[in-house]
Amino acid sequence: MEVGEPRKYIYSDVELDQHEGQEIAELMASSQQPLPDPDRWLDEDIHRNIMLTTVDAVIGWARSSSLWPAICFPACCAFELIAANASRFDLSRFGMEILRASPRQADLMITAGTLTWKMAPQVRRIYHQMAEPKWVIAMGACGISGGIFRSSYNVVPGYNRIMPVDVYVPGCPPRPEALIYGIRMLHRKIAQAHTDIKLQPM
Amino acid sequence: MTVSLSGLQVAKEITEQFPDTVVEATDQAVLVKSKSIFEIAQYLKNSPELSFDYLNFVTAVDYLDCFELVYQLTSLKHNHSLILKTRCFSRERPTVPSVVSVWRGADYQEREIFDLMGIIFDGHPNLKRIVLWDGFEGHPLRKDYL
Numbered sequence A: 001m002e003v004g005e006p007r008k009y010i011y012s013d014v015e016l017d018q019h020e021g022q023e024i025a026e027l028m029a030s031s032q033q034p035l036p037d038p039d040r041w042l043d044e045d046i047h048r049n050i051m052l053t054t055v056d057a058v059i060g061w062a063r064s065s066s067l068w069p070a071i072c073f074p075a076c077c078a079f080e081l082i083a084a085n086a087s088r089f090d091l092s093r094f095g096m097e098i099l100r101a102s103p104r105q106a107d108l109m110i111t112a113g114t115l116t117w118k119m120a121p122q123v124r125r126i127y128h129q130m131a132e133p134k135w136v137i138a139m140g141a142c143g144i145s146g147g148i149f150r151s152s153y154n155v156v157p158g159y160n161r162i163m164p165v166d167v168y169v170p171g172c173p174p175r176p177e178a179l180i181y182g183i184r185m186l187h188r189k190i191a192q193a194h195t196d197i198k199l200q201p202m
Numbered sequence B: 001m002t003v004s005l006s007g008l009q010v011a012k013e014i015t016e017q018f019p020d021t022v023v024e025a026t027d028q029a030v031l032v033k034s035k036s037i038f039e040i041a042q043y044l045k046n047s048p049e050l051s052f053d054y055l056n057f058v059t060a061v062d063y064l065d066c067f068e069l070v071y072q073l074t075s076l077k078h079n080h081s082l083i084l085k086t087r088c089f090s091r092e093r094p095t096v097p098s099v100v101s102v103w104r105g106a107d108y109q110e111r112e113i114f115d116l117m118g119i120i121f122d123g124h125p126n127l128k129r130i131v132l133w134d135g136f137e138g139h140p141l142r143k144d145y146l
């Protein structure tokens, strides 16, 4: 390209803006109701198949011992997640201290923070890019329901509007212990997906 | 320490250059008419004694009967600062001249004000929403937005 020649883009920024606005409007319109728990079918279906249950148990045990979280930290809850990862709380005890910058290498999304509608398409894309099987922990009041920003004009009232959530960790922000408890709950959910999940205190 | 200039004194200098543009001056701030804000901004930047070469921020306040725009200016050369204000009274189409060509830093902030308050900056090179998305209805930081 010669110096001074104006660069040609495939799309003008006006088109990109319009496309973004459209995408958000569509996502908003299609996310008016929370998505149900992704594993509610497990109980009826897998009870009937003993072979699958057993294989599931082994695979589940293996999977649950090695979760790889994707990066999704849009707001303040992130700091509790970082604290949980760091030396004091030491998430690596549970086989998962490494955070993946690439969703392709991750199978768990910990949604640490308030999500705005402007950010929602991107977060949903990250979720879709993660390889199956994948799980989601909704961390914090904002992750569960939008928290104190629930009635705001631009906040998604809970991640379960745009992706199925497995475990909810309440708090504003939840303590690292609470997050670790939630992760342990998820471990159990993955490992014993074929039986009812009993969530007693550990 | 940055010295904050008295609004009264700066108002006197502005009135000498542009008679009838200062609406009100107090010790803290100068309130000027919105249609001459661009010329005043140019003067404040270019006059050698004032030389306000840095715009700390521009923001807007909704007082329901009017919108008030607040500009905080600093001179890095003389180490003094000033608060400049202006008002616009329309709610349907509040319009204020843009100061982007005087201070480049006003670009994104004016877009943000346009986005959240709906104030139109006349002469802004790229006035479109910045924090909300294209197609969003209304201007949510207005007092009457529900």
Ligand code: SF4
Pocket: A075, A076, A077, A078, A112, A113, A114, A139, A140, A141, A142, A143, A147, A171, A172, A173, A174
């Ligand atoms: S739940 Fe509280 S700490 Fe967590 S993102 Fe929301 S406001 Fe921040």
